[in-house]
Amino acid sequence: MTVDAAQDAAQERIPAPVFGDVGGRRRFGRDPVQSFAMTFLMVALIAGFLSPLLHSLSISVKTPQQITQTRAPIWPADPATYEFEGRDYDVYQVPIDGEMRELALVRPGRTQSEFVDPARPEEGRITWQGSWRRLEPAWVFNPRLENYSDVFDLIRYPRLLLNTVLIAAIGVVGTLVSCTLVAYGFARFRFPGRNMLFMLMISTIFLPAAVTLIPTYMIFVKLGWVGTWLPLLIPTFLANAYDVFLLRQFLLTIPRELDEAAAIDGAGPLRTLVSVILPQAWPAIIAVGIFHFVYSWNDFFGPLIYLSTNRDLWTISLGLNQFNGVYFSNPGYVQAGTMMTLVFPVILFLIFQRFFTRGIVITGVEK
Amino acid sequence: MSASRFAQRIRMTPLARREARQGLMFLSPWLIGFGLLTAFPMVATLAFSFSNIQLNQAEPLRFVGFDNYVRLLNDRQAWHALGVTFRFALIWLPVVVIVPFLVALLLNSRHLRFTGVFRVLVFLPYVVPFVAGVLVWQSMLGLNGWINKFLQMLGVADPPAWLLSTDTIYPALAIMGIWGIGAGVIINLAGLRGIPTELYDAAKIDGAGAWGQLRHVTVPLMTPIFFYSLILGIVGVMQYFLVPIVLNNGTGAPGGSTLFYNLYLFKTFFTFSNMSYGATLAWFLFAITLVITVLVFWSARRWVYYAGER
Numbered sequence: 030m031t032v033d034a035a036q037d038a039a040q041e042r043i044p045a046p047v048f049g050d051v052g053g054r055r056r057f058g059r060d061p062v063q064s065f066a067m068t069f070l071m072v073a074l075i076a077g078f079l080s081p082l083l084h085s086l087s088i089s090v091k092t093p094q095q096i097t098q099t100r101a102p103i104w105p106a107d108p109a110t111y112e113f114e115g116r117d118y119d120v121y122q123v124p125i126d127g128e129m130r131e132l133a134l135v136r137p138g139r140t141q142s143e144f145v146d147p148a149r150p151e152e153g154r155i156t157w158q159g160s161w162r163r164l165e166p167a168w169v170f171n172p173r174l175e176n177y178s179d180v181f182d183l184i185r186y187p188r189l190l191l192n193t194v195l196i197a198a199i200g201v202v203g204t205l206v207s208c209t210l211v212a213y214g215f216a217r218f219r220f221p222g223r224n225m226l227f228m229l230m231i232s233t234i235f236l237p238a239a240v241t242l243i244p245t246y247m248i249f250v251k252l253g254w255v256g257t258w259l260p261l262l263i264p265t266f267l268a269n270a271y272d273v274f275l276l277r278q279f280l281l282t283i284p285r286e287l288d289e290a291a292a293i294d295g296a297g298p299l300r301t302l303v304s305v306i307l308p309q310a311w312p313a314i315i316a317v318g319i320f321h322f323v324y325s326w327n328d329f330f331g332p333l334i335y336l337s338t339n340r341d342l343w344t345i346s347l348g349l350n351q352f353n354g355v356y357f358s359n360p361g362y363v364q365a366g367t368m369m370t371l372v373f374p375v376i377l378f379l380i381f382q383r384f385f386t387r388g389i390v391i392t393g394v395e396k
Numbered sequence: 397m398s399a400s401r402f403a404q405r406i407r408m409t410p411l412a413r414r415e416a417r418q419g420l421m422f423l424s425p426w427l428i429g430f431g432l433l434t435a436f437p438m439v440a441t442l443a444f445s446f447s448n449i450q451l452n453q454a455e456p457l458r459f460v461g462f463d464n465y466v467r468l469l470n471d472r473q474a475w476h477a478l479g480v481t482f483r484f485a486l487i488w489l490p491v492v493v494i495v496p497f498l499v500a501l502l503l504n505s506r507h508l509r510f511t512g513v514f515r516v517l518v519f520l521p522y523v524v525p526f527v528a529g530v531l532v533w534q535s536m537l538g539l540n541g542w543i544n545k546f547l548q549m550l551g552v553a554d555p556p557a558w559l560l561s562t563d564t565i566y567p568a569l570a571i572m573g574i575w576g577i578g579a580g581v582i583i584n585l586a587g588l589r590g591i592p593t594e595l596y597d598a599a600k601i602d603g604a605g606a607w608g609q610l611r612h613v614t615v616p617l618m619t620p621i622f623f624y625s626l627i628l629g630i631v632g633v634m635q636y637f638l639v640p641i642v643l644n645n646g647t648g649a650p651g652g653s654t655l656f657y658n659l660y661l662f663k664t665f666f667t668f669s670n671m672s673y674g675a676t677l678a679w680f681l682f683a684i685t686l687v688i689t690v691l692v693f694w695s696a697r698r699w700v701y702y703a704g705e706r
Contacts, residue, residue: 060507067507074502075517081536081575082521088535096540103542207425218419219412230426233434235631237685239661239678241437243444243671247451248437267429298418327525329638334666346527350642353531363531370528378523382516385523389579390586 089364090172096360106168111147120147121164123157131167132157176365184352184366189345190373196261196344197325203265204272204321205314211268212276213302217288227277230270238330246334256339261331265321272317278391279313280306316388319381323374345370444675451669464676474677477660478684480653485633487566488573492629493622496580501614503581504588515585522578530642533572534559559643562653569639569654580625587621588614619700626692634685637662657681 088096091105098108109120111133118133123144125132132144132155142161143154180186215227249260283306291301307314332347343351349370356362378385408416420427448460468474499518503511521529537543537558544555558568595613604612637659640646646663648655661681665674 063507064509067502067505068509071502071508071514074499075514078574079517079520080542081532082524084536084542085532103545207429210422210424211426214419214422218415218422220416220419221408223419226423226427230430233430235627235685235689236434236438237631237635237658237678237682239635239658240441240682241434243665243675243678244437244440245433246665247671250451264429264433266425267433268426269429273426298422323523327523329526329642333641346525349525349527349531353527353642354645360535364535367528367531371524374523374525375520378520379516382519385519386515386582389582 085364085367088360089176089368090174091176091361092173093359093361095171095173100166102168104170105172107171109167109169111145113145113147113150118145120167121161122167123164125155125157134161134164137161173361176361177369180352180362180365180369183356183362184348184369186345186369188341189343189348192342193326193344193346196258197322199258199262200265200325201318201321203262204269205318207266207268208272208276208317209302209307209310209314211273212280213298213306215273215277216280217285217298217306231274233270234274249335255335256342258336258342260335261325261328272321275317275320275388275391276310276313279310283309312384312387313391315381316384316391319377319384320388323377326374441675441678444672445679447672449671449675451671460672464673465680467673468676468680473655474657474660476652477655477657480655481634481636481657484566484569484636484656485630487570488633488636489626489629491570491574492577492580492632493625495574496577496584496625497618497622499577499581500584500588501610503585515582518581519578521575524575526638527642529575530572530639533575534643537568537571560650562651565650565653572639583624584618584621587618591617616701620702623692623696623700627689630688630692631685634658634681634688 087103087105095101095105095107109131110117111120112118113133113135118135120131120133121144122129123132124130130146132146134142135145135154136143138161140160141156141158143156145154146152215223246255249255252259254260254263287305287309288301291305296304326344327346328344329346329350332344333350336342336344336347349366352366353363445464446459446461448455448458448463502508503515503518508514524532535541539557539560543558547555556564558564591614595617596609599609599613635658637646637656640648640654640656640659641662643654646659648659657677658681661674661677664670664677
């Protein structure tokens, strides 16, 4: 096989050519034409990839009329009108003498129509030969920013925001405390069955949630916890495989010498964890914290099954879903709500994006 | 605890025994969580599937043997829902393995400038809350959404109805799903960076061009990543059902094409409050997922390349 051949060749230590190595990410040997083409392609792809956000943003400042009107531009626009001699007339884009002018149609006709220039009404009526029905209407930019303030009240945004932040913050605390303890146990202690327990834990990542859902839900019903935050919060204090795995992988990279020194100085394991390990593990801890925060913020299923009955405890995702059901005939409202839901995690991500990528690399590659 | 009994049997020193005890202490949050939230509910789900249990038990609780499984065999709606899931999986799995790889290849190109900015932007939709993401795309894929406006600009006279037509629903759902590829791209990127440069140099000496290097070096060495994406993709797609809940409250529209297996399970449980049959559907889903996953693991010997093995 070619791979073997390539590997054998690599083992013979053939010196690497300095220019044009595909695997390296060197700055030299970059062809400006190719560089431009590649970057241009990527810009186009990313523009397409993110265009739905812009689409939603544009819908979010439109009225239902602006959305349904035909031939309208993509930005929030109202047909332009002009008041002339006490009456409102529609404004059209009229080609006159090779230039496009926006004129108000005052007297439509089959083959010729009369217009008035809103900028210079004193010039009087302009007669234009042609069918006015073929003309494009003129538009004025008129965003309805009140969509946002309306939705803010209708959806009870401050309440939803507070609930979502509280659930996410408590969950972050629970996840960090429990997962750090468990990861430390897996990373630093030898005991029989450790590897088996670790494999067992990893295998839970692949377990379909449905197979545990029904009894879990019934237990929460019997405990009287459905309609409270407890089913969402308590499990975070019982660790989860994904975050334990990430933290354990990171703890394994911290040299043992320091813990041993602490142990010789008489520190117990908990003390070693707090004063020796944690100060070195903060990149992984921040990554897990942000992961859980975003996960919790975006979670829909948990709140859907456990909080649906208690409106006062709803999270923003649940509120938005319900809002979509009620206000589906006003897409401007729905998309304004959507924008208000996604703005916080997106900002959080833009601030902490390095920790995201690092955390994903740890869990994804170093198996 | 069985682990400590096991420890005594192999005669551990007191020091080792103390270490084992401390280790298990640190593991206790997960051990408790695993017992209460995974192991016990799993067994209970299995037990439920052989009973007539309901949330509000009207009839006396009893063992019903394989009644629920016989019902499943004859439940045309369940098989339809499984078919829906498989049909979507056939479209989705290639996408979820290949697209992040291609995007990572682009991002890893030495010709590309501003890679850092692009990487952040590719990842960005991954943090958009699920419900918000679905609503954004529902609007984008609408009859007058930008996708169709774009197609009309390109001269497509009769653009598809996307989420409203049974012909285009699965591609439309796959397009929506592409917004979540951020993590996959980063994992593929890390995989690409892990390929030793020497291999490319050696391939070049053997006369391989860009295509040859991609085919004979990059792709074989990336197969562990493809495998990882495929396994996670399978587990995810078998449980797929939240998008239709947001899109149309789980009605299955258009024409039952979004009545995914897990959605049927969810409705059996939450809408019709049928615990025992819901549990049966859940175990069946688990069994199918397990079989497929095991098959893929077994096939991995043939197509996944591990550098460490010989």
